[in-house]
Amino acid sequence: xxxxxxxxxxxxxxxxxxxxxxxxxxxxxxxxxxxxxxxxxxxxxxxxxxxxxxxxxxxxxxxxxxxxxxxxxxxxxxxxxxxxxxxxxxxxxxxxxxxxxxxxxxxxxxxxxxxxxxxxxxxxxxxxxxxxxxxxxxxxxxxxxxxxxxxxxxxxxxxxxxxx
Numbered sequence: 001x002x003x004x005x006x007x008x009x010x011x012x013x014x015x016x017x018x019x020x021x022x023x024x025x026x027x028x029x030x031x032x033x034x035x036x037x038x039x040x041x042x043x044x045x046x047x048x049x050x051x052x053x054x055x056x057x058x059x060x061x062x063x064x065x066x067x068x069x070x071x072x073x074x075x076x077x078x079x080x081x082x083x084x085x086x087x088x089x090x091x092x093x094x095x096x097x098x099x100x101x102x103x104x105x106x107x108x109x110x111x112x113x114x115x116x117x118x119x120x121x122x123x124x125x126x127x128x129x130x131x132x133x134x135x136x137x138x139x140x141x142x143x144x145x146x147x148x149x150x151x152x153x154x155x156x157x158x159x160x161x162x163x164x
Contacts, residue, residue: 007031009075012106014126017077024101030084033058033076033093035068042067055123058086058093059114062159066093078136079108081129085155086114098153111136113156116163140164 007030010019024030038057043065046054056074057065068074076095083099084107101107108127115121115138122137139147139160150156 007072007107009072012077013128014077016075018072018075018107020101020103020105020107023103024097026097026100028097030095030097030101030107031072033066033068033073033086033095034071035066035073037064038067039064059116059119059157059160060088060093062162077106077108078111078123078125079127079129080110080125080132080136081127082109083107084109085150085153086157087154088157096155098155109155110150112139112142113150114160115139116160118163138163 006020006022008019008021009016012019037060040063043054043057046057053067053069056069057067058073060066066073083097083101083105084095085098086109087094087096095107095109111123117138117140119138122135125132125134125136133141135141139156142150147156151161
């Protein structure tokens with residue numbers, strides 16, 4: 001796993017998660033999500049042999065995913081009230097602070113921002129936030145106000161919006 005002194009992987013509410021080892025201001029780039037670009041077919045293969053690995057993949061474009069296996073990105077957890085989001089800049093996925101993040105705080109993002117309407121994936125949510133949706137699914141399942149806010153923050157990639 002790549003070394004980044006501003007982050008650590010520690011036990012959090014839902015297993016292991018990314019925890020800040022310094023403060024981040026809103027708008028700051030936290031870390032580049034590293035990994036291997038794989039096809040959607042490869043992710044389907046993961047579902048059959050290693051579902052946990054499949055769950056950790058990030059949608060990269062319309063037909064590809066980023067597999068962060070062995071990198072810090074595999075510990076990126078969901079929250080219905082996230083403090084970060086994934087943006088695509090050039091050929092890289094970056095974790096960006098959408099709120100100020102304090103030292104020792106878990107860094108979370110909303111999985112729905114990377115799940116297109118062309119994907120039927122869902123999971124039961126256990127984020128513990130007061131606005132928890134109970135079920136995390138694709139972008140089409142977000143409330144209109146939440147989606148508007150995420151778009152304003154720039155954390156919904158165009159290829160995800162194109163699935164709507």
